[in-house]
Amino acid sequence: MSNRPRFEDITSATEFNSWYWLKKEMVEICKRSNLPSSGTKFQLRDRIMYALDNRGELKPTKVKIKPTSIFNWAKAELTLDTVITDNVSFGPNFRNFMKSQIGNTFNCHGDFMSWVKRNIGKTLNEAILQWKVFEKQKRDPSFKSKIAKPNMFNQYIRDFLDDNKGASLRTAKTYWMLKKQLPTQDGFVIYERSDLQLQDSAD
Numbered sequence: 741m742s743n744r745p746r747f748e749d750i751t752s753a754t755e756f757n758s759w760y761w762l763k764k765e766m767v768e769i770c771k772r773s774n775l776p777s778s779g780t781k782f783q784l785r786d787r788i789m790y791a792l793d794n795r796g797e798l799k800p801t802k803v804k805i806k807p808t809s810i811f812n813w814a815k816a817e818l819t820l821d822t823v824i825t826d827n828v829s830f831g832p833n834f835r836n837f838m839k840s841q842i843g844n845t846f847n848c849h850g851d852f853m854s855w856v857k858r859n860i861g862k863t864l865n866e867a868i869l870q871w872k873v874f875e876k877q878k879r880d881p882s883f884k885s886k887i888a889k890p891n892m893f894n895q896y897i898r899d900f901l902d903d904n905k906g907a908s909l910r911t912a913k914t915y916w917m918l919k920k921q922l923p924t925q926d927g928f929v930i931y932e933r934s935d936l937q938l939q940d941s942a943d
Contacts, residue, residue, distance in 0.1 A: 750792065782889075813827065818834065820863060823862070
């Protein structure tokens with residue numbers, strides 16, 4: 741059984757951040773604390789932590805920088821020379837163009853979209869070449885896609901199975917369940933070889 745305290749008994753951001761919380765738990769905490777309950781898991785965590793250390797106040801939000809480009813990605817005729825702008829959109833017009841150049845195998849996955857957003861000023865031709873690089877990487881048996889930082893479960897499972905060849909997914913999940921009940925330094929649950937002793941402690 742977890743030793744994690746009830747949220748109502750937590751008095752500081754440091755204490756809150758010493759434990760693993762599900763997103764749905766943080767959504768509920770925000771609702772009960774009269775805080776906005778939308779956003780990513782990290783945004784919810786930061787919002788709760790700020791409120792704990794600032795008498796329930798809402799964390800100031802950063803002013804979003806508005807795109808400067810007026811290029812109409814939804815209706816413009818796209819070409820290989822079209823330059824990626826800060827208001828790039830991945831709607832039907834963009835996807836149809838990419839399929840016309842690559843074929844129906846094209847899919848607008850997260851890695852590709854992140855690359856496009858980071859490369860304002862480059863052309864769609866360069867974006868196509870990069871998409872093909874991603875596809876080539878996927879065909880490499882040794883390649884492993886990067887797991888997003890908030891997805892601690894997937895990262896833990898991958899690291900556990902990499903370090904324990906022959907172990908089953910069920911076993912990995914068992915150790916994840918044990919590990920996430922323990923306090924952490926920063927709210928992140930990460931795999932460590934010493935986790936293999938957790939099963940003995942639970943018995």
